[in-house]
Amino acid sequence: MKIIRYLQVALESITAHKLRAILTMLGIIIGVAAVLVTMGIGRGAAANITARIESQGTNLLTINPGASSVGGIRGDSGSAGTLTLKDAHDLMNKDIHPAISYVAPEYSANAQLVYSDTNVRESVVGVTTDYAIVRNLIIASGEFLTPEQVESQSQVVVLGSVLAADLFDNENPVGLSLRINGQPFQVIGVLEETGGFGRNTPDEKAFIPIGIAQGRLFNAPRYRGDYTITTLNISAAGSGQVESAEKQAEMTLRLNHNLTADQDNDFNVFNQASLLETASDIAATLTIFLGAIGAVSLVVGGIGIMNIMLVSVTERTREIGLRKAIGAHDNDILMQFLVEALVLCFLGGLIGVGLAYGLAAIFAQIPAFTFTVLIQPDALALALGFSLISGLVFGIYPALRATRLDPIEALRSE
Amino acid sequence: MVNEPVIEIQDMTKVYQMGDIKVHALRGVSLEIQKGEYVAIMGASGSGKSTLMNMIGLLDRPTSGTYKIRGVESSKLSKGQLADLRNQEIGFVFQRFNLLPRISAQRQVELPLFYAGVTSRKSREMARAALERVGLGDRTHHRPDELSGGQQQRVAIARALVNQPSLLLADEPTGALDSQTSLEVMALFEELHAQGLTVVMVTHDPLVAGRAKRVVTLSDGKIVSDKANGHHLNLAAWEAAYENH
Ligand SMILES: Nc1ncnc2c1ncn2[C@@H]1O[C@H](COP(=O)(O)OP(=O)(O)OP(=O)(O)O)[C@@H](O)[C@H]1O
Ligand SMILES: [Mg+2]
Numbered sequence: 001m002k003i004i005r006y007l008q009v010a011l012e013s014i015t016a017h018k019l020r021a022i023l024t025m026l027g028i029i030i031g032v033a034a035v036l037v038t039m040g041i042g043r044g045a046a047a048n049i050t051a052r053i054e055s056q057g058t059n060l061l062t063i064n065p066g067a068s069s070v071g072g073i074r075g076d077s078g079s080a081g082t083l084t085l086k087d088a089h090d091l092m093n094k095d096i097h098p099a100i101s102y103v104a105p106e107y108s109a110n111a112q113l114v115y116s117d118t119n120v121r122e123s124v125v126g127v128t129t130d131y132a133i134v135r136n137l138i139i140a141s142g143e144f145l146t147p148e149q150v151e152s153q154s155q156v157v158v159l160g161s162v163l164a165a166d167l168f169d170n171e172n173p174v175g176l177s178l179r180i181n182g183q184p185f186q187v188i189g190v191l192e193e194t195g196g197f198g199r200n201t202p203d204e205k206a207f208i209p210i211g212i213a214q215g216r217l218f219n220a221p222r223y224r225g226d227y228t229i230t231t232l233n234i235s236a237a238g239s240g241q242v243e244s245a246e247k248q249a250e251m252t253l254r255l256n257h258n259l260t261a262d263q264d265n266d267f268n269v270f271n272q273a274s275l276l277e278t279a280s281d282i283a284a285t286l287t288i289f290l291g292a293i294g295a296v297s298l299v300v301g302g303i304g305i306m307n308i309m310l311v312s313v314t315e316r317t318r319e320i321g322l323r324k325a326i327g328a329h330d331n332d333i334l335m336q337f338l339v340e341a342l343v344l345c346f347l348g349g350l351i352g353v354g355l356a357y358g359l360a361a362i363f364a365q366i367p368a369f370t371f372t373v374l375i376q377p378d379a380l381a382l383a384l385g386f387s388l389i390s391g392l393v394f395g396i397y398p399a400l401r402a403t404r405l406d407p408i409e410a411l412r413s414e
Numbered sequence: 415m416v417n418e419p420v421i422e423i424q425d426m427t428k429v430y431q432m433g434d435i436k437v438h439a440l441r442g443v444s445l446e447i448q449k450g451e452y453v454a455i456m457g458a459s460g461s462g463k464s465t466l467m468n469m470i471g472l473l474d475r476p477t478s479g480t481y482k483i484r485g486v487e488s489s490k491l492s493k494g495q496l497a498d499l500r501n502q503e504i505g506f507v508f509q510r511f512n513l514l515p516r517i518s519a520q521r522q523v524e525l526p527l528f529y530a531g532v533t534s535r536k537s538r539e540m541a542r543a544a545l546e547r548v549g550l551g552d553r554t555h556h557r558p559d560e561l562s563g564g565q566q567q568r569v570a571i572a573r574a575l576v577n578q579p580s581l582l583l584a585d586e587p588t589g590a591l592d593s594q595t596s597l598e599v600m601a602l603f604e605e606l607h608a609q610g611l612t613v614v615m616v617t618h619d620p621l622v623a624g625r626a627k628r629v630v631t632l633s634d635g636k637i638v639s640d641k642a643n644g645h646h647l648n649l650a651a652w653e654a655a656y657e658n659h
Contacts, residue, residue: 324500
């Protein structure tokens with residue numbers, strides 16, 4: 001097989017000129033590593049965002065009070081509104097709302113939490129037992145609020161993991177007492193860390209029975225004699241039923257709030273699934289964008305290859321002359337330089353892959369970098385394929401130049 | 415000697431165009447060399463010796479005139495056929511730059527075999543044999559920078575021989591060598607000649623030329639003398655001049 005011997009010649013030439021080979025490969029090494037790492041960052045970020053959103057439950061609908069748009073002014077979703085406990089109870093009726101499996105109202109406000117001499121201001125959320133199910137909360141130690149505790153409005157609290165650590169350091173808080181706005185609460189459980197983000201992360205919140213939050217603690221405003229709530233969390237009966245659940249809830253709420261057909265909703269519905277869709281759309285765009293930046297560096301690397309290959313053809317004019325003088329055909333020279341360019345690019349690509357994995361491993365050691373750099377097989381194939389193609393594209397011109405050299409002119413050149 | 419011309423050159427000229435200036439490197443050379451001859455080409459620097467050798471070695475094409483190699487008109491051959499003839503029929507030892515840098519002697523000698531399409535196992539053996547023949551059997555893994563000048567030249571000769579050509583061309587093969595190594599290289603050439611190879615060699619050294627059977631002298635692109643050896647110069651006088659030089 002002649003190709004194997006061209007490979008041998010190429011490898012020989014590469015090992016005979018190691019520094020030149022490394023310089024030639026540098027562009028491809030950096031290009032491939034750049035493509036893999038940038039795409040890896042994009043994909044890692046996407047996977048991370050998706051996982052975080054999913055951790056909050058994909059079947060989740062959240063409804064906040066406030067008109068979606070009143071005279072162009074958007075209502076503050078936390079402001080006193082028209083959403084009440086009665087709404088929550090009505091939505092629990094499975095007969096009219098078959099697409100809704102759980103309803104968990106919450107009333108949240110910021111409060112002072114004090115344990116010995118530690119004092120923090122965090123969101124305290126009044127909830128029911130189902131809240132843990134709807135929001136995918138997992139207990140790390142102790143237990144979540146029981147229906148009895150919610151019913152009897154016991155002064156008990158479940159802490160988010162970060163909040164627990166802030167207040168109690170390394171102590172196990174379960175069984176200990178803390179004060180919320182001056183009132184004593186006994187800690188009955190601590191949640192597992194979710195890593196969630198934004199205002200929705202349970203990690204920094206405290207959960208108490210909803211009745212105490214609305215009554216004694218925050219004295220929630222009333223609407224038509226009922227305590228208002230700040231958020232309604234609804235779990236759809238399945239991922240395919242999110243839209244129906246949304247429709248059914250909307251219907252009941254509009255009825256309860258006496259809204260006429262020409263009136264807008266006085267509440268906002270957020271759909272976790274559509275949020276997920278938006279997020280993965282953004283992530284895909286991000287990945288393409290980052291990948292494109294990497295691809296540009298790969299092209300620049302390819303041009304670098306052409307550059308050095310051209311220099312190398314000039315530098316090796318006499319070698320080419322000598323090879324022709326002892327019987328090399330034009331094809332032999334063409335193949336030699338082409339195979340050499342391909343081998344260089346492929347080796348460069350492989351080293352680039354190694355570098356990308358190295359960088360990914362380094363990123364993994366950086367605590368501020370909360371997600372992993374995801375290097376997937378298709379990205380690998382893409383980067384290696386691209387480096388081979390650039391070897392071909394950018395190697396062919398120098399190879400043709402080498403082929404065209406006249407043997408005697410080549411031999412005589414200095 | 416059998417009358418079987420290997421090289422037939424008729425009225426060959428070579429003109430190099432250097433901008434506006436025309437350099438006449440060969441001005442009508444006619445030369446016939448028979449199979450099995452041992453010819454030295456002499457002449458002052460710039461007289462056209464290398465140019466003529468490159469023509470004979472099918473590395474360059476003449477401006478006018480004809481060149482038949484083993485009866486075949488060279489101008490009618492394609493690039494590929496020329497390459498094959500260079501590979502199969504001609505062994506060339508160059509005046510300068512003979513070896514590829516940083517490649518072992520063994521691989522240098524394997525090169526013509528590679529282009530001839532010989533399998534790698536066979537070419538390894540043949541290259542080894544050729545290196546042994548020039549006395550470098552123990553230097554096969556040395557690279558050019560690890561070899562002396564004479565050894566490098568012998569590697570080049572081994573490479574010229576490895577495809578068993580019928581014509582050995584050498585452009586000042588001893589130019590860069592001391593007299594002792596020159597003698598060794600000459601002895602090798604004589605041995606090859608004795609085995610039936612046609613040898614054409616350029617040299618400035620009258621002692622080296624003196625060992626050839628025929629000496630062709632060039633001057634300013636023309637052949638000014640072409641004699642069977644021993645008749646055209648006073649060897650003793652040359653030798654004395656050489657010693658004083
Ligand atoms: N490529 C070229 N372009 C222009 N002129 C050339 C070229 N090659 C050779 N010449 C000229 O042709 C003439 C013959 O050159 P050639 O190399 O054949 O000389 P030579 O007899 O081999 O000399 P030397 O003994 O120094 O090697 C010289 O005048 C040289 O300058
Ligand atoms: Mg010369």
